[in-house]
Amino acid sequence: MQLAEKINRYNAYVGSSTTENKLAGITSEVTLPTFKEKSEELDLAGMGGDIDSPSIGSFESTEVEIPFSNISEQMMRLVTDDSQSIILRSAQEELDSSNLSRSLIGRTITMKGMTKEINFGKLKKGGYGEPSVKKELVYYKEEYNGQTIIEVDKFNNVYVVNGEDKLAGLADLI
Numbered sequence: 001m002q003l004a005e006k007i008n009r010y011n012a013y014v015g016s017s018t019t020e021n022k023l024a025g026i027t028s029e030v031t032l033p034t035f036k037e038k039s040e041e042l043d044l045a046g047m048g049g050d051i052d053s054p055s056i057g058s059f060e061s062t063e064v065e066i067p068f069s070n071i072s073e074q075m076m077r078l079v080t081d082d083s084q085s086i087i088l089r090s091a092q093e094e095l096d097s098s099n100l101s102r103s104l105i106g107r108t109i110t111m112k113g114m115t116k117e118i119n120f121g122k123l124k125k126g127g128y129g130e131p132s133v134k135k136e137l138v139y140y141k142e143e144y145n146g147q148t149i150i151e152v153d154k155f156n157n158v159y160v161v162n163g164e165d166k167l168a169g170l171a172d173l174i
Contacts, residue, residue, distance in 0.1 A: 082112075
């Protein structure tokens, strides 16, 4: 059995994952976004209780916060240019429990969003300032071992999970 373990290392990039676009100063941990579908509470005649019914592919506001060690030119580039993607490329370790062998799996996350908040952190003698940039996400794609496991594009009505187009046929109906 393959056991997903830990992220060995990751890098962050702006625009494309090239050396010149690598973001310096990103801290060792980024909390990834939570996607919550909009829903409506159903309480209809004949039902034995309420149901909070989600609308497929219609998401509430979704944000991500990118933390830095201190203020930098790269951080401010992220603040000023919303047209560029944020790309997180990582190597995830997996353990084969039958023979205790380890392997590395590529995991790539691509996000696009509008700057919503700039936290300039603090001044700390001999320490991190912990500033951050918060983005309102309009696009999110996660690839695991070369396969797209989720893609959400709020402006273009794209919602794909494990290769399945959750909104297939929607455009033909509206």
